[in-house]
Amino acid sequence: MRDFDYFEPRSADEAVSLLVKYGDAAKLIAGGTDLVVRMIAGSRRPKYIINIKAVPGLDYIDCSGDVIKIGATTTMRAIATSAELKKKCPQIVEVARQFASVTIANMATIGGNLCNASPAADTGAPLVVLSAKAQITGLEGTRTVPVEGFFTGPGSTVMQPYELLTEIQIPVPPAAFKWAYIKHGIRSVSDLALTTVAVLVNIKNGIFVDARVALGAAYPTPMRATQAEAALKNKKATEATVEKAAALVREQCCPISDVRASADYRKQIAYVLTRRALMSCLNSK
Amino acid sequence: MRQLIRLIVNGEPNEVLVKPSDTLLYVLREKLGLTGTKHGCDSGKCGSCTVLLDDKPVRSCLTLAISVRDRELTTIEGLARNGDLHPLQKAFIENGAVQCGFCTPGMIMFAKAFLEENPKPREEEIRKALSANICRCTGYVKIIEAIQAAAKEMQ
Secondary structure (H helix, E strand, C coil): CCCCEEECCCCHHHHHHHHHHHHHHEEEECCCCCHHHHHHHCCCCCCEEEEHHHCCCCCCEECCCCEEEEECCCEHHHHHCCHHHHHHCHHHHHHHHCCCCHHHHCCCEHHHHHHCCCCCCCCHHHHHHCCCEEEEEECCEEEEEEHHHCEEECCEECCCCCCEEEEEEEECCCCCCEEEEEEECCCCCCCCCCEEEEEEEEEECCEEEEEEEEEECCCCCCEECHHHHHHHCCCECCHHHHHHHHHHHHHHCCCCCCCCCCHHHHHHHHHHHHHHHHHHHHHCC | CCEEEEEEECCEEEEEEECCCCEHHHHHHHHCCCCCCCCCCCCCCCCCCEEEECCEEEEHHHCEHHHHCCCEEECHHHCCECCECCHHHHHHHHCCCCCCCCCHHHHHHHHHHHHHHCCCCCHHHHHHHHCCCCCCCCCCHHHHHHHHHHHHHHC
């Protein structure tokens, strides 16, 4: 690993000033489970490392209001094991429980998972479906963007070089909404997902009155399956509707071929998983 | 620039001179001579470098030593007490859970943290948790039996 200078800022503002000072040569680190792998491999060679896990007050889960607030450096393991969060938003707890191994989850943070902006990031599709927002801190203070608009491509986000992610905000999902999340990978817990799908639907009197569907590793960014959603909304909650919507996911997605799987395989999996996730909502009481 | 940091390893404070780029794995093995922790995949996938940081398992290959200054670390060398092996170490020996032995320290450190959270695990829970650590010899059966035996012993 190439040598670098190391900083432990004591506040988000101090982290911002370090980013302003060192620009592109600096890289933020939190859990390090993505960045350090790349630094060891030599594909990332930052001159300055700013450890935001050292910033006090960025590691919290606040379930007191209608919007759950999770500090950016909260570990995935803390999310997976939060009893309070399980009551208010079992969906994100389920995602965290399926996230990598316990050992990696003890290190990796929810903010890091988003900022790394992997199309396959575990939290991407679920947070899109949950209408979550990302709070970003920069020179002019904080701004908030929907997670859906946070990603701009593989490894890139709407954040400026001098900004950092400070909080994830998740509106408490209505209890009546049905949810399903499926992560498909080769090694069940320790590998990147080949495809993930998250769905949140509201079925009333046998009709899909609301439907949100998103996929990971199916598109250059976490993908909101808008065509599938349109095919579900205000339609009868039947297997035929689900089949039609899932088929549209296959059309909309454009996954890559890599060492893990071919694009064709991923398209087929995206279709199968979407169908399966929606059917499980249909069949749950 | 190198910095002098303090690491508390197996209850003992150590002053070590580190570069910010030194991983915890490197410092444990090459600066403190604690070679029980193994250097495997260097990418957080295999689990052979697992150590406990404030009693929680982490990958030492992906941890910058400088980021854990003043924190409590436990390695495989810290499990035996006054020459008596930890119940997990005994159970691994008695159940033949070791073949080449390379994954064993990581397995045992992970199992220690796992049993603290879940003292009476079901077999499938052990299997699921252990997918964090790769063993290329045993087929895992003996490792699972050893963890079950240790869980009983520790109750």
